[in-house]
Amino acid sequence: MNRLCEILGINYPIIQGGMGNISSSILAAAVSEAGGLGTIGAGTMSMEEVEGLIVQTKERTKKPFSLNIALTVSSCAPELLKLAVKYNLSVVTLSAGNPSPYIPLLKEAGIKVIAVTASVKQAKKAEEAGADILAAEGYEAAGINSNLETTTMALIPQITSAVKVPVAAAGGVADGRGLAAVLALGACGAQMGTRFIATKEAPFHESYKQRILDASDHDTMIVGRSFGRIRRLMVSPYAEQLMRAENQGVTHEEFSDMTSEDHHKTGALEGNVQKGFMNGGQISGLISDIPSVAELLDRMITEAREQLLKAQFLI
Ligand SMILES: Cc1cc2nc3c(=O)[nH]c(=O)nc-3n(C[C@H](O)[C@H](O)[C@H](O)COP(=O)(O)O)c2cc1C
Numbered sequence: 001m002n003r004l005c006e007i008l009g010i011n012y013p014i015i016q017g018g019m020g021n022i023s024s025s026i027l028a029a030a031v032s033e034a035g036g037l038g039t040i041g042a043g044t045m046s047m048e049e050v051e052g053l054i055v056q057t058k059e060r061t062k063k064p065f066s067l068n069i070a071l072t073v074s075s076c077a078p079e080l081l082k083l084a085v086k087y088n089l090s091v092v093t094l095s096a097g098n099p100s101p102y103i104p105l106l107k108e109a110g111i112k113v114i115a116v117t118a119s120v121k122q123a124k125k126a127e128e129a130g131a132d133i134l135a136a137e138g139y140e141a142a143g144i145n146s147n148l149e150t151t152t153m154a155l156i157p158q159i160t161s162a163v164k165v166p167v168a169a170a171g172g173v174a175d176g177r178g179l180a181a182v183l184a185l186g187a188c189g190a191q192m193g194t195r196f197i198a199t200k201e202a203p204f205h206e207s208y209k210q211r212i213l214d215a216s217d218h219d220t221m222i223v224g225r226s227f228g229r230i231r232r233l234m235v236s237p238y239a240e241q242l243m244r245a246e247n248q249g250v251t252h253e254e255f256s257d258m259t260s261e262d263h264h265k266t267g268a269l270e271g272n273v274q275k276g277f278m279n280g281g282q283i284s285g286l287i288s289d290i291p292s293v294a295e296l297l298d299r300m301i302t303e304a305r306e307q308l309l310k311a312q313f314l315i
Helices: 003-008 025-033 047-060 077-086 100-108 120-128 152-162 176-184 206-214 237-247 252-258 261-268 282-286 293-314
Strands: 014-016 038-041 065-070 091-095 112-117 133-137 167-170 189-192 220-223 231-234
Touching: 003 133, 014 025, 014 038, 014 293, 025 038, 025 047, 025 065, 025 293, 038 047, 047 065, 047 077, 065 077, 077 100, 091 100, 100 112, 100 120, 112 120, 120 133, 120 152, 133 152, 152 167, 176 189, 176 293, 220 237, 231 237, 237 252
Parallel strands: 014 189, 038 065, 065 091, 091 112, 112 133, 133 167, 167 189
Antiparallel strands: 220 231
């Protein structure tokens, strides 16, 4: 039995990662219903909005799902933890900050904790603090990334050698071959973001899905390096505008406004690439269809099994 599945109470070792303010109960519930772990993210939403999202997701699925709290992004992390306890959630994912102070309260309430990490040091600290699972994220991934910029390929074996808790590899996985690869590196599963954008259930703008389908292997870019806050976006007029503004010396505050969750929603939900951005990972270039979530998960598991069997004859 896969330890990650056992801890989370799911069938397939595939996690849909948090998606800030575009998080959707429809997508998260579809992933959980299909046997993976869906996640709704709090982003910068108000408590009322997050509460609404939790209620909607609970109405759509009785299976486990996670609430992602991005610690340095959300202004109300302690209150969100209390909300997770109040609604008796089974899993909380802590990202973008030090999870240690927040883990005890969740553990006392019997909530499983996934900590998103991007270095061996962070991974060991999160394990010591009691995290049940680590999502180790390489900088191939969509959205806000670690400034350390370590790739999934290099990060996963180093983290899985350093900790005992199960690790889900995030960043650059979009098919069964990617899943097989991270299992071979010692992970117990994968966390994906970009691949789930191009699914039938994802309620995002058609042009966001199409942008991913049309992407080549060079169609994402990193912005925010000069502010120590990097994020990976699909190349677009707005992303290029962000890059120009950064090069021309906008202040950190101005840049934060330009990369706010409002601009995220404008890009991802309205498909407006002049005024908003679309998060996207390097693996976009591999994605060429829009399956249902259940089709995607079934296909990935079959392909990963085949790939692992095939690989043994290669050495
Ligand atoms: C639209 C979008 C929004 C994201 N927002 C968040 C977030 O709020 N919190 C977080 O921890 N990760 C966030 N991520 C990262 C994903 O949860 C996931 O770890 C990542 O996408 C995995 O890499 P991949 O894009 O190569 O699959 C986001 C990803 C996407 C695509």
